[in-house]
Amino acid sequence: xxxxxxxxxxxxxxxxxxxxxxxxxxxxxxxxxxxxxxxxxxxxxxxxxxxxxxxxxxxxxxxxxxxxxxxxxxxxxxxxxxxxxxxxxxxxxxxxxxxxxxxxxxxxxxxxxxxxxxxxxxxxxxxxxxxxxxxxxxxxxxxxxxxxxxxxxxxxxxxxxxxxxxxxxxxxxxxxxxxxxxxxxxxxxxxxxxxxxxxxxxxxxxx
Numbered sequence: 001x002x003x004x005x006x007x008x009x010x011x012x013x014x015x016x017x018x019x020x021x022x023x024x025x026x027x028x029x030x031x032x033x034x035x036x037x038x039x040x041x042x043x044x045x046x047x048x049x050x051x052x053x054x055x056x057x058x059x060x061x062x063x064x065x066x067x068x069x070x071x072x073x074x075x076x077x078x079x080x081x082x083x084x085x086x087x088x089x090x091x092x093x094x095x096x097x098x099x100x101x102x103x104x105x106x107x108x109x110x111x112x113x114x115x116x117x118x119x120x121x122x123x124x125x126x127x128x129x130x131x132x133x134x135x136x137x138x139x140x141x142x143x144x145x146x147x148x149x150x151x152x153x154x155x156x157x158x159x160x161x162x163x164x165x166x167x168x169x170x171x172x173x174x175x176x177x178x179x180x181x182x183x184x185x186x187x188x189x190x191x192x193x194x195x196x197x198x199x200x201x202x203x204x205x206x207x
Contacts, residue, residue: 017060017090017112024091025084029165030158034099041153046102047205048148049159052166053093054105054204055141058115059086062137065119066130075127078180079134082173089169092162099158105204131182136190138174140197142167 037045063083070076097104105111122133145167152159185193 017057017108021094022087022091024088026088028092028095029161030092030096030099032157032161034158035153035155037100037153037156041156042100043102045152045156045159046097046100048151049093049096049100049162050102050105051201051204052145052148052163053090053097054108054111054200055144056086056090056093057105057108057111058200059083059137059141060090061112061115062119062122062134065116065121066123066134067119069120069123070127070130071123072127075131075180078131078176082134082176085169085173089166092166096159096162106207107203111200111204128181128183129185131177131180132185133182135174135177135182136185136193138170138177140190140193142170142174144197144201145170 060083063079063086067076067079067083070079094104119133123130125133145163148163149160149167152163
């Protein structure tokens with residue numbers, strides 16, 4: 001696929017990610033009985049799952065940007081494989097948001113565009129940094145999801161099941177990136193990534 005075809009495919013991905021409902025390739029982890037949550041608990045859980053959904057919107061964009069500028073075909077193939085699993089996460093989060101009576105972030109087009117630019121920039125730095133950026137992103141996402149498991153209502157087994165499976169997948173993506181040659185990122189870059197993620201989480205929980 002040439003660069004123009006990649007750009008067209010990415011534009012189509014952006015439209016589908018932001019405006020369409022994705023379809024998961026794996027069963028929905030939260031298929032068990034739903035708990036009798038209070039309105040306040042539902043609103044709280046929906047806000048957390050909205051943040052997770054934004055994270056998956058960003059993941060789609062990041063992987064697309066990284067794949068677009070990756071130098072090595074094996075690296076590109078690995079990014080595209082991981083992106084397919086992230087599509088499952090996107091679909092699961094949207095399903096759970098709908099079950100809780102919540103809504104997706106109104107800023108999803110902005111999140112997608114910003115994350116795509118970051119991913120493309122990472123790819124331009126070379127494959128070892130591209131994969132290192134992927135590994136660090138997934139580590140931070142894994143830690144973020146662990147925090148959400150502490151914040152979700154104890155009785156909300158469906159949301160917990162979704163987040164647990166996402167956490168497992170993210171840890172595997174990080175390990176795979178390291179195994180393929182991902183380099184550790186400088187500490188200031190890690191701090192900047194955490195700061196950007198914190199801004200996204202605080203904004204997405206409300207808007």
